Amino acid sequence: MAWLVVPGILLCMVGAGLGTSDLEDVLPPAPHNCPNKCICAADVLSCAGHGLEDVPVLPATAAELDLSHNALKRLHPGWLAPFSRLRALHLGYNRLDVLGHGVFTNASGLRTLDLSSNMLRILRSHDLDGLGGLERLLLFNNRLVHLDLDAFQGLRTLSHLYLGYNELASFSFHHLHGLGTTHLRTLDLSSNWLGHVSVSGLAALPAFLKNGLYLHNNPLPCDCRLYHLLQRWHRRGLSALRDFAREYTCLAFEVSASRVRFFEHSRVFRNCSATAARGVELPEQQLDAQVGQSLRLFCNASGPAARVAWVSPRNELLVPPGSQDGSIAVLADGSLAVRRVQEQHAGIFVCLATGPRLHHNQTLEFNVSVHKPRPEPEAFNTGFTTLLGCIVGLVLVLVYLFAPPCRGCCHCCRRACRNRCWPRAPSPLQELSAQSSVLSTTPPDAPSRKASVHKHVVFLEPAKKGLNGRVQLAVAEDFDLCNPVGLQLKAGSESASSTGSEGLVMT
Numbered sequence: 001m002a003w004l005v006v007p008g009i010l011l012c013m014v015g016a017g018l019g020t021s022d023l024e025d026v027l028p029p030a031p032h033n034c035p036n037k038c039i040c041a042a043d044v045l046s047c048a049g050h051g052l053e054d055v056p057v058l059p060a061t062a063a064e065l066d067l068s069h070n071a072l073k074r075l076h077p078g079w080l081a082p083f084s085r086l087r088a089l090h091l092g093y094n095r096l097d098v099l100g101h102g103v104f105t106n107a108s109g110l111r112t113l114d115l116s117s118n119m120l121r122i123l124r125s126h127d128l129d130g131l132g133g134l135e136r137l138l139l140f141n142n143r144l145v146h147l148d149l150d151a152f153q154g155l156r157t158l159s160h161l162y163l164g165y166n167e168l169a170s171f172s173f174h175h176l177h178g179l180g181t182t183h184l185r186t187l188d189l190s191s192n193w194l195g196h197v198s199v200s201g202l203a204a205l206p207a208f209l210k211n212g213l214y215l216h217n218n219p220l221p222c223d224c225r226l227y228h229l230l231q232r233w234h235r236r237g238l239s240a241l242r243d244f245a246r247e248y249t250c251l252a253f254e255v256s257a258s259r260v261r262f263f264e265h266s267r268v269f270r271n272c273s274a275t276a277a278r279g280v281e282l283p284e285q286q287l288d289a290q291v292g293q294s295l296r297l298f299c300n301a302s303g304p305a306a307r308v309a310w311v312s313p314r315n316e317l318l319v320p321p322g323s324q325d326g327s328i329a330v331l332a333d334g335s336l337a338v339r340r341v342q343e344q345h346a347g348i349f350v351c352l353a354t355g356p357r358l359h360h361n362q363t364l365e366f367n368v369s370v371h372k373p374r375p376e377p378e379a380f381n382t383g384f385t386t387l388l389g390c391i392v393g394l395v396l397v398l399v400y401l402f403a404p405p406c407r408g409c410c411h412c413c414r415r416a417c418r419n420r421c422w423p424r425a426p427s428p429l430q431e432l433s434a435q436s437s438v439l440s441t442t443p444p445d446a447p448s449r450k451a452s453v454h455k456h457v458v459f460l461e462p463a464k465k466g467l468n469g470r471v472q473l474a475v476a477e478d479f480d481l482c483n484p485v486g487l488q489l490k491a492g493s494e495s496a497s498s499t500g501s502e503g504l505v506m507t
Contacts, residue, residue, distance in 0.1 A: 033059065043085065055079060064088040068114070071095055077102035080110075088112040092138070095119055099127040108132050116162070117141040123151045133157055140164040140188065147171070153178030160186040164214065168192040173201030181205065181363070182309055182317060182352055186212040190244070194218040195251075199225045206350045206363040207284070208311060211238045216247035219259065223250075224272035230262055284348065284365035290373045295338040297366050299351035307354045308334030313347025313368075346370040 034040035035056045038047040043063035047056070052070040060082040072094040080086065089110060097119040104110070107130050120142040128134075134155055144166040152158065158179060163171075171177075171189055185208055197220065205213065210233060220226065230248065234241045241248065248262040260268055289295050299308050310318035310330060318336065322329035327345070329337045334353075338345055351364040 068092040081106040150178040164190040216244040297336040311350040
């Protein structure tokens with residue numbers, strides 16, 4: 001045990017001679033030590049707002065690093081190599097004026113990069129190399145005046161690009177400076193110096209990118225083709241135009257002071273004919289499908305396409321073999337097949353065709369409307385009801401034609417008719433007095449006359465002044481409807497003098 005005591009005594013003597021400060025210089029820093037004035041919260045490291053001019057030594061365990069609001073001027077190549085877990089990097093509000101080659105090497109896992117509010121003026125071809133997995137790139141509020149044609153080459157998964165509040169005078173919409181339109185959903189070019197834009201390039205963009213293309217607050221030209229294109233987007237309700245409609249302006253006389261609003265001063269475009277807008281943008285194809293049916297869409301580009309991809313109404317990228325839920329299949333010829341259409345398939349399907357023989361990336365849009373099938377009427381019940389009605393009607397006709405009448409019923413009907421006095425509603429005919437005369441050619445008790453001679457002759461005369469000369473008949477109160485032969489008419493005292501003027505009635 002004595003041999004263990006000697007090294008211990010020597011170690012104590014060395015510690016006493018060097019002191020505590022000397023031990024700190026000799027011993028390496030702990031790998032998880034948080035830098036001075038920084039905040040380390042789990043995998044989030046924040047060193048913002050400390051006026052740093054250079055990046056300090058940072059722990060490699062950070063997944064989100066915030067170095068904003070400092071005074072950083074340069075970033076050294078390979079400085080992100082130790083950060084294998086890094087997913088978000090915030091470098092906004094610094095003094096970066098150039099990036100340089102290899103700055104973002106070994107940062108393929110980075111998803112969000114914030115370079116806003118710096119002093120960048122030019123973006124070179126290789127400044128963003130190594131960011132193959134980047135999804136959001138913030139470059140707004142810089143001093144960018146130039147972008148290389150392939151400045152964004154390699155950012156295949158980029159979905160949101162913010163270039164607003166810069167000094168860009170042009171932008172290539174045909175190939176988007178190396179960007180792919182497969183994943184891109186937001187392209188912010190607002191508040192720049194864009195004085196000329198390619199209308200054909202704008203029209204060729206896919207529908208989901210048109211919805212997220214921000215061009216407001218730029219000195220756009222008051223061009224008829226551009227006006228009709230933006231008007232069509234505005235009528236379609238694209239969010240980029242709907243939300244900032246008042247900030248879309250153009251130069252009426254190529255003078256900065258002659259800015260007018262696109263959608264409020266239509267008299268500037270009074271001389272623009274609708275024929276100028278024809279053929280600028282291919283209309284989307286309207287398709288109708290019912291729930292449960294199959295659907296097939298063909299991506300017919302103007303030339304052979306080396307690669308075809310689809311985007312569903314839910315913004316899902318569709319490549320062979322198809323969607324994640326298996327309801328949509330992408331076939332070998334590039335067409336899209338839906339075996340059983342559901343309500344979730346309603347919306348715009350976009351076909352993206354790329355190839356060396358195509359002038360530029362082409363997009364085709366298919367607006368699919370899904371309808372529920374109407375319930376078919378039950379043919380069996382309707383036919384059975386019709387047949388039953390025909391049979392019942394036929395039986396009633398046969399009974400009416402061939403069945404003998406009931407004698408007891410006829411006798412009862414006659415007897416009831418003879419004994420019953422049918423009620424009659426009072427009418428103006430009964431209320432007015434009719435003056436009639438009953439004359440007989442022979443006395444009724446003469447035996448020598450024939451029965452046929454015993455007829456009553458009734459003369460009717462116009463009633464009183466309120467009837468305009470029309471004849472009115474007063475029926476006796478004891479008149480029997482069952483025995484109309486015994487009709488007796490009563491005459492007034494004044495009827496004898498008007499028999500010749502009104503006519504003769506025999507009963």
